[in-house]
Amino acid sequence: MQRSFSYQNVISRLFLVAFFIVYISLSSIYLLVPPLLAILFFLYYDALTKHDLFGLVIISLMLLVFEAEKGFWFGSTIVFFTVLSHYLLPKIEQMIQCKICMAAIFVVLAYPGYWMFMWFVNQLLLLSVPAIDWHTGLYMIIEFLVVAVLV
Numbered sequence: 192m193q194r195s196f197s198y199q200n201v202i203s204r205l206f207l208v209a210f211f212i213v214y215i216s217l218s219s220i221y222l223l224v225p226p227l228l229a230i231l232f233f234l235y236y237d238a239l240t241k242h243d244l245f246g247l248v249i250i251s252l253m254l255l256v257f258e259a260e261k262g263f264w265f266g267s268t269i270v271f272f273t274v275l276s277h278y279l280l281p282k283i284e285q286m287i288q289c290k291i292c293m294a295a296i297f298v299v300l301a302y303p304g305y306w307m308f309m310w311f312v313n314q315l316l317l318l319s320v321p322a323i324d325w326h327t328g329l330y331m332i333i334e335f336l337v338v339a340v341l342v
Contacts, residue, residue, distance in 0.1 A: 205249075229297055230334055235251070238250055267305075
C-alpha cells in the first residue's frame with residue numbers, strides 16, 4: 192500500500208531554495224556561472240499570474256537571497272518585478288504572441304532593465320552607480336536559452 196505525503200510540494204520547493212542558496216554563492220565565486228535573475232523574473236511573473244501564493248513567497252525569498260549576495264537594495268527586485276508584472280508585461284503580452292520574443296523580453300527586462308532601475312534609484316539618492324561588465328551579456332545569452340525552454 193502506497194502512502195501519499197501531502198507536503199511534497201512544500202518540501203521540494205524548500206530543497207529548491209537550499210539549492211539556490213548554494214548556487215548563488217557559487218555564482219559569486221565563479222563569474223561564468225549566471226545568477227539566474229531572468230529565470231527568477233519569469234518564475235515570479237508566472238507565480239503572480241497563476242495566483243500561486245506559496246510559489247510567490249518562495250521566489251521572493253530567492254530574490255532576497257540574490258539581493259543579499261550581490262549587494263543590491265533590500266526588496267528592489269521584488270518592487271521592480273512587481274511593477275513590470277502589473278503595468279508593462281500585460282500590455283506586451285497583448286501585442287506579442289511569439290514565445291521566443293517573450294523570452295527575450297524577460298531577459299532584457301531582467302538584466303538591463305534592472306540595472307537602469309538601480310542606476311535611477313542610486314542617482315536619485317546620490318549614491319554610486321552599479322557596475323556592469325561583459326559577463327552580463329554572457330548571462331543574458333545563457334538565461335535566454337533557459338527561459339525560451341520554460342516559456
